[in-house]
Amino acid sequence: MSTQLFDAIDYLAKEKGIDKKILMEALEAALISAYKKNFKSATNVRVELNEDTGKMAVYSRKTIVDEVEDPQQEIPIQEAKEINPNYELDDVVEVEVTPKDFGRIAAQAAKQVVTQRVREAERGVIFSEYSDREDDVMTGIIQRKDPRYVYVHLGKVEAKLPEAEQMPTEEYHVHDRIKVYVTKVENTSKGPQIYISRSHPGLLKRLFEMEVPEIYDGIVEIKSVAREAGDRSKISVHAPDPEIDPVGSCVGQKGQRVQAIVNELKGEKIDIVQWSEDPVVYVSNALSPSKVLTVLVNEEEKSTTVVVPDYQLSLAIGKRGQNARLAAKLTGWKIDIKSETDAREEGLLDEVEETYSDNEESLFE
Structure with missing residues (x-):
């Protein structure tokens, strides 16, 4: 087998951020499966890959026994000692059984498994990246829309904004940039699924955390949020330090901070009230x-x-x-x-x- 295959695996591991060990293990498993399928063998086999020479070898593995019951899995002790006098009962004998034309079959199997594992690994990388963004705000670009969904591109994935999570007073246009709240991230058979919302109260909370440094730093706390998306919301805030004005901090000078959030929510009215026990x-x-x-x-x-x-x-x-x-x-x-x-x-x-x-x-x- 050419060293080009191993070079390709090296490249994919670096380019896609995939552990090379995972790809090599998957390749070995695929080659074993291809051997058994194409040569109708039930024998327990092991594949050895030499990255330096680019060569591949298939070894049949049989357990040494007194009396053979399954010739595919077992070898009599007399025959084993002819191979090596040091063999004992229950040892495993390995005999090379690499077929002459196995290179072509191996190349096909390698292509399939590497493609599959790369896809799986990419999904895993994306899921890992986006699972950390659950309950957070992300900025996306509207790609398209239909009567049920607005499709928002979030970098490496496309998320669907369902009608129930849309703001009823908001119009969505292709190529617009919008902020969305990530409610859940799931790793499904079709790849990572990102669930987003524009109507969730969490969006309002996160926007205040982004806009008001005192909230981000923990000087001012958001105690509760009540929201009727697109129309009106209320948010209660508290400052443990009596010298801090929590409502004033959220409003900002000349109302600039809260106005930035109102603009993002397309005119949604926001009441900021002081929390009390x-x-x-x-x-x-x-x-x-x-x-x-x-x-x-x-x-x-x-x-x-x-x-x-x-x-x-x-x-x-x-x-x-x-x-x-x-x-x-x-x-x-x-x-x-x-x-x-x-x-x-x-x-x-x-x-x-x-x-x-x-x-x-x-x-x-």
Whole structure:
């Protein structure tokens, strides 16, 4: 066998980043299989490859026994000692059985196995590279689209953005560059599959981490995200250091930081609120931009009743209930919003007002 085969394996190992040992082992396995198939042999064989000379040899391996039951696998001890007097029972005898025309068959087998292993190895390299990007944001280029998918090129692979993961208010054009959130990476029989999204809350979180250095450095923490993609989102942030303004850090000077994210999400409105371990404060903040008079908390049911001024009721609830719905998702608390008038009629404010009766200022003034 020519040394060209081994040169080709060397080249492929370096070019494709594949362990040469893997290719050589696969080649040996393929040559053994080709020998057994083409020469109808059930004998246990071993292939020896010499990279320096480019030569190949096939050896039949038989176990030494007293009485032969399977001539394909066994050899009597008398015959073995004729080959080498030092052989003992249970030793393995190797006899070269390389066919004269095995070079052509070997070359075909080598081509098939190397091609297959290169493909498998390339898939493995790609999977390894992209599996580290799970739950991360990647930039891709839209290659094409159909009624079900937008196909996004992410460097070495093409990912499909399904309709369910698209932003309903966004138009996708071929050759546009977009940022996508990688939800999952799988290694399938067809190669690595990258699952991406433009509507996942994780996209918003990662964009803030990319845009706000304080979040990236851990000075400001993102506590929760609630998102209705393409329309409105809420994000709660917290700074362990009381000297740091977490909301201001995310907004940026003249709103530049948050505006960059809004632009990436094609105008999606984003409310940035300060997190608090106190549910009264946290729920009040989450209902921004509406004003809140008071929050009544039911710890057992993890529910709250929020009282707002009459003129703020529609703002607190939001269009189609969106503001209240997002606030509930953000905080993890059930939120029931009532106007001040309704709350008074139901007697919900009596106990609260008694609490503040001795104070100079009331929440309700």
